[in-house]
Amino acid sequence: MNAPGFIREERDDTIFVRVEGDWILENGLGRIDKALRQLSMDSLNQNLIIDLDGLGLIDTTGAMMLQRTMRHCGKRESLTDLLHGFQGGNGRQRKLIERAASVLEDCPVDAPRPSQFIILLDRVGRSAENMIADGLAITSFLGQTLVTLVRVLSQPKKLRMTSLVHHMEESGLNATLIVGLMSFMIGAVVAFMGAKILSQFNASIFTVELIGISVLREFGVLLTAILIAGRSGSAYTAQLGSMNLNEEIDAMRVIGIDPMEALVVPRVLAMVLVLPALAFIAAMLGLLGGALVSWTVMDISPALFLTRTQDAIVIENFFVGLVKAPFFAFVIAVIGCYQGMSVEGSSENLGKRTTMSVVQSLFLVIVIDAMFAILFLELDI
Amino acid sequence: MTDASNIIISVKGLKTAFGDFVVHENLDLDVREGEIIAVVGGSGTGKSVLMRTILGLNPAREGAIRVFDTDILKADERDLHEVDLQVGVLFQSGALFSSMTVLENVLAPVREHLSLPWELQRDLGAMKIAMVGLPRDAANKFPSELSGGMRKRAGLARALAMDPKLVFLDEPTAGLDPIGAAKFDELIVSLKDSLGLTVFIITHDLDTLYAASDRVAVLADRKVIAVGPLDEVRETPHPWIQEYFSGPRGRAALKSNGTVSGRMPEKSDGS
Numbered sequence: 001m002n003a004p005g006f007i008r009e010e011r012d013d014t015i016f017v018r019v020e021g022d023w024i025l026e027n028g029l030g031r032i033d034k035a036l037r038q039l040s041m042d043s044l045n046q047n048l049i050i051d052l053d054g055l056g057l058i059d060t061t062g063a064m065m066l067q068r069t070m071r072h073c074g075k076r077e078s079l080t081d082l083l084h085g086f087q088g089g090n091g092r093q094r095k096l097i098e099r100a101a102s103v104l105e106d107c108p109v110d111a112p113r114p115s116q117f118i119i120l121l122d123r124v125g126r127s128a129e130n131m132i133a134d135g136l137a138i139t140s141f142l143g144q145t146l147v148t149l150v151r152v153l154s155q156p157k158k159l160r161m162t163s164l165v166h167h168m169e170e171s172g173l174n175a176t177l178i179v180g181l182m183s184f185m186i187g188a189v190v191a192f193m194g195a196k197i198l199s200q201f202n203a204s205i206f207t208v209e210l211i212g213i214s215v216l217r218e219f220g221v222l223l224t225a226i227l228i229a230g231r232s233g234s235a236y237t238a239q240l241g242s243m244n245l246n247e248e249i250d251a252m253r254v255i256g257i258d259p260m261e262a263l264v265v266p267r268v269l270a271m272v273l274v275l276p277a278l279a280f281i282a283a284m285l286g287l288l289g290g291a292l293v294s295w296t297v298m299d300i301s302p303a304l305f306l307t308r309t310q311d312a313i314v315i316e317n318f319f320v321g322l323v324k325a326p327f328f329a330f331v332i333a334v335i336g337c338y339q340g341m342s343v344e345g346s347s348e349n350l351g352k353r354t355t356m357s358v359v360q361s362l363f364l365v366i367v368i369d370a371m372f373a374i375l376f377l378e379l380d381i
Numbered sequence: 382m383t384d385a386s387n388i389i390i391s392v393k394g395l396k397t398a399f400g401d402f403v404v405h406e407n408l409d410l411d412v413r414e415g416e417i418i419a420v421v422g423g424s425g426t427g428k429s430v431l432m433r434t435i436l437g438l439n440p441a442r443e444g445a446i447r448v449f450d451t452d453i454l455k456a457d458e459r460d461l462h463e464v465d466l467q468v469g470v471l472f473q474s475g476a477l478f479s480s481m482t483v484l485e486n487v488l489a490p491v492r493e494h495l496s497l498p499w500e501l502q503r504d505l506g507a508m509k510i511a512m513v514g515l516p517r518d519a520a521n522k523f524p525s526e527l528s529g530g531m532r533k534r535a536g537l538a539r540a541l542a543m544d545p546k547l548v549f550l551d552e553p554t555a556g557l558d559p560i561g562a563a564k565f566d567e568l569i570v571s572l573k574d575s576l577g578l579t580v581f582i583i584t585h586d587l588d589t590l591y592a593a594s595d596r597v598a599v600l601a602d603r604k605v606i607a608v609g610p611l612d613e614v615r616e617t618p619h620p621w622i623q624e625y626f627s628g629p630r631g632r633a634a635l636k637s638n639g640t641v642s643g644r645m646p647e648k649s650d651g652s
Contacts, residue, residue, distance in 0.1 A: 024544075025491075025495065025505075025543070025544060026466075026494070026495060026543075029497075029501070030495065030496065030497035030498055030501055033497070033498050033500065033501040034498065037500070059544040060508065060509075060512070060541075060544055060576065061501075061505055061508070061544065064504060064505070064508045065501075065504075068504060092577070095575055096575060096576070099575045100508070102511075103508050103511035103512045104508065104511075345479075345523075345525035346479035346480075346523070346524065346525040347479055348479045348480045349525075
């Protein structure tokens with residue numbers, strides 16, 4: 001293919017343009033775009049005649065560019081027909097150019113961009129507004145969930161057992177392996193830390209306290225909650241979100257099934273029931289990991305570890321850890337369901353909501369954990 | 382009409398299967414340059430699978446597929462890429478990229494393959510959007526803000542972005558109201574006439590057959606059981622064809638479109 005181009009001749013008040021080469025997009029039309037615009041500007045107050053005899057192949061873009069030059073955003077007056085100003089060329093070429101005239105846009109004007117500072121202020125304002133609106137919406141959803149939950153629990157017939165058991169398996173049973181393995185390793189890591197630092201003070205036996213308190217009180221339940229938020233909370237959002245996009249939730253409403261009752265309550269309840277169990281497994285396996293490392297690295301025998309744990313670690317630590325689990329579970333499930341029910345429009349929004357679900361539930365889990373820490377400090381437990 | 386040397390797609394002895402389930406067996410089909418061929422068939426006869434196989438999105442068990450003289454089943458990446466540049470596809474639901482505006486969607490293939498000045502990109506995108514009959518303010522909308530018909534038009538604009546020689550349309554009029562569907566048929570015919578496109582349409586829509594197709598290929602029993610101009614195909618004694626064309630909908634479409642398998646008069650698409 002020959003490169004597209006044109007030769008420009010001026011005679012009196014008329015500009016003759018002889019078109020050459022193949023005016024095909026891939027053939028380098030981008031390179032002559034600027035020159036054509038210039039030609040169009042120059043010829044605005046003169047007659048323009050475009051001669052097509054030297055034209056080879058032409059595609060829609062080429063035709064559009066020729067018409068754009070001829071018409072100059074509709075500013076050139078006295079154009080009688082769609083092919084006014086064009087000479088020569090074969091039927092197909094003329095047809096394409098004629099057609100291009102009808103789809104030509106007026107010169108688009110790029111909207112003036114506001115200054116960067118205004119954009120910054122705009123975005124800050126919008127995010128603040130969104131945050132408040134989101135907070136209110138979550139609170140409202142929380143209330144709705146609680147009302148539905150109470151209603152369902154007072155009429156146990158309305159509880160969907162199949163769904164409940166399914167979600168308990170999905171978010172509970174299927175997560176045991178990963179939760180157990182993780183806390184086992186966390187226990188081991190804490191023990192290694194204690195072994196290294198406490199032995200400097202000849203106090204390696206306190207490793208038992210370190211492991212016991214940290215794993216029972218915080219790590220077991222907190223890390224389980226974090227893992228479950230990433231694993232099951234996001235799954236709730238994705239499930240409900242894709243149902244939402246598929247209009248399944250609207251279909252449920254029309255049929256007369258309350259989605260809160262059918263979708264949200266079983267998920268929330270399942271999470272509240274299984275997370276404490278998972279946290280318990282996590283705490284026990286954390287202790288096991290710690291005990292194993294204490295035994296192999298510091299020669300603290302399992303029997304000694306056990307008696308020391310029973311003597312020194314008050315049982316409160318264990319309950320303080322476990323009592324937080326249902327609260328974490330509730331928050332994770334409610335946020336996951338809320339974000340899923342709020343998906344709208346496109347699958348891109350679904351992805352965004354899933355990310356937001358994980359971020360928000362992690363944030364809230366930590367906030368609640370901190371609040372419990374303050375509460376227990378005041379209660380002196 | 383066109384002679385045998387102008388065959389753009391040639392499918393010979395094609396066999397496709399998913400596991401043990403055979404979709405096509407011994408399927409032959411030729412598509413000639415510059416024609417609109419409509420592929421019809423009952424649900425589940427593998428119309429979309431055929432299209433996907435021709436596009437190289439789906440593996441074939443046996444047979445040969447040539448598109449623009451490139452053997453799709455044996456070609457390497459680079460040859461397939463060359464073919465892709467000359468082919469545009471409108472998927473069933475438009476398959477627009479949901480994170481991009483309509484303009485960005487239309488320009489996506491152009492930006493991927495060429496580097497053009499922004500002004501030309503903008504003009505090019507605006508032209509394609511006007512060409513498929515979308516209003517100008519649709520350019521900056523996201524796919525989720527468009528109606529089904531507009532989404533299909535935007536998908537067509539993207540399919541046409543690189544001026545392909547061959548366009549595949551997967552049920553272009555499904556889900557459109559009759560007026561929108563008729564306009565879409567007109568649009569396809571007028572684009573074919575002015576751009577010299579070859580169009581491969583998968584459809585259930587009898588009106589599209591009457592309004593837009595040059596030839597019809599009927600898929601049944603795992604192969605193409607009849608191919609030719611509509612009037613000829615309609616006379617084939619195969620039971621599915623008889624039921625399809627003689628059923629209440631078939632008769633209604635025949636009545637409203639006349640006996641000739643001709644097209645609607647070309648109208649310039651309002652823009």
